[in-house]
Amino acid sequence: MNIGQAANASGVSAKMIRYYESIGLIPKIVRTESGYRVYGDHDVHTLRFIRRARDLGFSVEQIADLVSLWQDRERASKDVKAIALEHVGVLERKIKELQEMSSTLKHLARTCHGDGRPQCPIIEELANDDAVLASAKPDAKFGALGKP
Amino acid sequence: MNIGQAANASGVSAKMIRYYESIGLIPKIVRTESGYRVYGDHDVHTLRFIRRARDLGFSVEQIADLVSLWQDRERASKDVKAIALEHVGVLERKIKELQEMSSTLKHLARTCHGDGRPQCPIIEELANDDAVLASAKPDAKFGALGKP
DNA sequence: CTTGACCTTCCCATCATTGGAAGGATTACA
DNA sequence: TGTAATCCTTCCAATGATGGGAAGGTCAAG
Numbered sequence: 001m002n003i004g005q006a007a008n009a010s011g012v013s014a015k016m017i018r019y020y021e022s023i024g025l026i027p028k029i030v031r032t033e034s035g036y037r038v039y040g041d042h043d044v045h046t047l048r049f050i051r052r053a054r055d056l057g058f059s060v061e062q063i064a065d066l067v068s069l070w071q072d073r074e075r076a077s078k079d080v081k082a083i084a085l086e087h088v089g090v091l092e093r094k095i096k097e098l099q100e101m102s103s104t105l106k107h108l109a110r111t112c113h114g115d116g117r118p119q120c121p122i123i124e125e126l127a128n129d130d131a132v133l134a135s136a137k138p139d140a141k142f143g144a145l146g147k148p
Numbered sequence: 149m150n151i152g153q154a155a156n157a158s159g160v161s162a163k164m165i166r167y168y169e170s171i172g173l174i175p176k177i178v179r180t181e182s183g184y185r186v187y188g189d190h191d192v193h194t195l196r197f198i199r200r201a202r203d204l205g206f207s208v209e210q211i212a213d214l215v216s217l218w219q220d221r222e223r224a225s226k227d228v229k230a231i232a233l234e235h236v237g238v239l240e241r242k243i244k245e246l247q248e249m250s251s252t253l254k255h256l257a258r259t260c261h262g263d264g265r266p267q268c269p270i271i272e273e274l275a276n277d278d279a280v281l282a283s284a285k286p287d288a289k290f291g292a293l294g295k296p
Numbered sequence: 297c298t299t300g301a302c303c304t305t306c307c308c309a310t311c312a313t314t315g316g317a318a319g320g321a322t323t324a325c326a
Numbered sequence: 327t328g329t330a331a332t333c334c335t336t337c338c339a340a341t342g343a344t345g346g347g348a349a350g351g352t353c354a355a356g
């Protein structure tokens with residue numbers, strides 16, 4: 001199986017498969033004489049595992065831990081559970097932070113006429129030096145919500 | 149006022165003030181003979197506005213729009229409201245996505261013994277080729293939740 | 297006049313991912 | 327068999343917002 005077929009079968013792009021190999025998340029793969037990577041069902045299975053972990057928002061670092069636990073038949077389920085629960089904690093803090101932003105903004109928007117007049121509580125609040133808006137300050141990684 | 153004092157007064161780091169200037173979010177500022185940037189109260193006020201918008205999760209691009217609306221006395225409140233509500237939509241979609249991840253993981257963790265035994269439903273689910281875990285796939289920007 | 301605290305610009309790193317260029321390999325079809 | 331299309335390879339760059347740090351200039355207090 002070439003990388004393109006493995007990408008199709010696993011749902012991980014060819015670009016990312018090469019990247020995962022380069023950072024050591026997956027081992028270096030067998031090549032043909034001409035340098036093409038060759039994948040088997042086992043590799044695709046691993047890639048699917050990785051994709052599902054990504055879909056659950058695990059970082060590559062966490063995924064590396066999960067993969068090695070997956071491949072360790074002697075692993076203790078508490079190690080896996082600890083990673084999962086730590087991630088749940090991160091997710092829930094982030095959810096709370098976004099909810100605070102959202103409710104503040106909804107409140108401001110509710111009090112804004114939204115017509116042609118220049119009076120706008122949203123702007124006024126942003127410009128108000130005494131305002132304490134969202135207590136949760138987003139970190140860099142989550143500040144920008146726009147899609148590329 | 150030097151950049152360090154402006155940073156203290158506004159809550160925006162000196163690094164970021166220079167960055168905002170470099171991308172045109174704030175205009176080029178007056179310099180002393182020796183090249184030091186000089187800020188006045190008005191500039192600090194603008195920086196506070198920007199910081200509050202950042203704290204609400206607006207992207208720099210959105211902030212640029214908000215700043216120009218703020219400084220436009222003829223602006224229509226509907227323009228501001230539209231930006232705010234669009235942002236609320238983004239926030240809520242992201243919240244929903246994170247909630248789905250979180251509840252899936254909590255469910256899996258609940259069914260995991262978390263002891264020394266190797267049986268672990270979390271790993272088994274990740275490895276299950278038929279599994280449909282989180283329907284919401286995080287985009288690149290939000291996939292990794294780990295802090296740097 | 298020295299010391300320390302500030303400022304300047306410039307480059308690099310983050311994190312996961314995408315895009316593209318340049319060039320070689322393989323496949324499909326006439 | 328020739329050739330065109332489609333793959334593959336590596337390498338480099340960009341994303342967004344921010345922090346870190348180096349090398350060197352400036353200023354204020356002692």
